[in-house]
Amino acid sequence: QSALTQPASVSGSPGQSITISCTGTSSDVGGYNYVSWYQQHPGKAPKLMIYDVSKRPSGVSNRFSGSKSGNTASLTISGLQAEDEADYYCSSYTSSSTWVFGGGTKLTVL
Amino acid sequence: EVQLVESGGGLVKPGGSLRLSCAASGFTFSSYSMNWVRQAPGKGLEWVSSISSSSSYIYYADSVKGRFTISRDNAKNSLYLQMNSLRAEDTAVYYCARVEMATINYWGQGTLVTVSS
Numbered sequence: 001q002s003a004l005t006q007p008a009s010v011s012g013s014p015g016q017s018i019t020i021s022c023t024g025t026s027s028d029v030g031g032y033n034y035v036s037w038y039q040q041h042p043g044k045a046p047k048l049m050i051y052d053v054s055k056r057p058s059g060v061s062n063r064f065s066g067s068k069s070g071n072t073a074s075l076t077i078s079g080l081q082a083e084d085e086a087d088y089y090c091s092s093y094t095s096s097s098t099w100v101f102g103g104g105t106k107l108t109v110l
Numbered sequence: 111e112v113q114l115v116e117s118g119g120g121l122v123k124p125g126g127s128l129r130l131s132c133a134a135s136g137f138t139f140s141s142y143s144m145n146w147v148r149q150a151p152g153k154g155l156e157w158v159s160s161i162s163s164s165s166s167y168i169y170y171a172d173s174v175k176g177r178f179t180i181s182r183d184n185a186k187n188s189l190y191l192q193m194n195s196l197r198a199e200d201t202a203v204y205y206c207a208r209v210e211m212a213t214i215n216y217w218g219q220g221t222l223v224t225v226s227s
Contacts, residue, residue, distance in 0.1 A: 003154070
């Protein structure tokens with residue numbers, strides 16, 4: 001049950017695009033299209049932003065998009081806004097019928 | 111509107127026990143698998159345990175196996191986590207979360223568990 005690997009931090013200026021990677025194994029990210037991404041602001045509960053690799057829940061801005069290649073999934077945020085500054089976590093369903101999270105990425109909007 | 115409200119957190123001594131509850135509303139609770147996920151102070155998210163809609167399938171993270179027990183009461187729309195033999199490293203905010211098609215899609219606001227002497 002090793003955590004998925006994410007960069008500790010990323011940053012970008014308003015209006016720019018950033019991408020956060022999430023690397024796992026063939027037993028989780030690479031083996032299933034059940035990768036999700038969560039946004040968490042300080043002191044708040046996580047919020048689902050992307051599910052099934054690239055689907056957006058109702059109400060989530062289309063500036064958020066997801067993709068996957070092999071054992072690595074990615075979250076892209078385009079047209080960065082100040083309100084996007086938060087921690088982002090990836091998650092995957094696993095071959096053990098459990099879930100695994102990434103270590104989290106702190107996004108700073110400069 | 112989906113609502114998940116956790117309760118039961120607090121301060122407990124190492125080796126002690128605590129039972130967390132999660133009250134669900136706004137959806138047909140008995141139709142969904144449920145998870146517990148925790149977050150230690152300043153740290154990332156950690157999946158703890160899951161239970162299927164009818165309690166037929168139960169899974170635990172290695173870090174809590176043998177010490178924590180997940181259960182549910184569909185008649186009361188409630189999810190539980192019995193935590194025994196608590197350790198300092200169990201200190202965290204514990205979130206109740208709903209699962210839909212292998213996606214954790216709704217989260218409660220969390221309840222803080224502090225294990226300290």
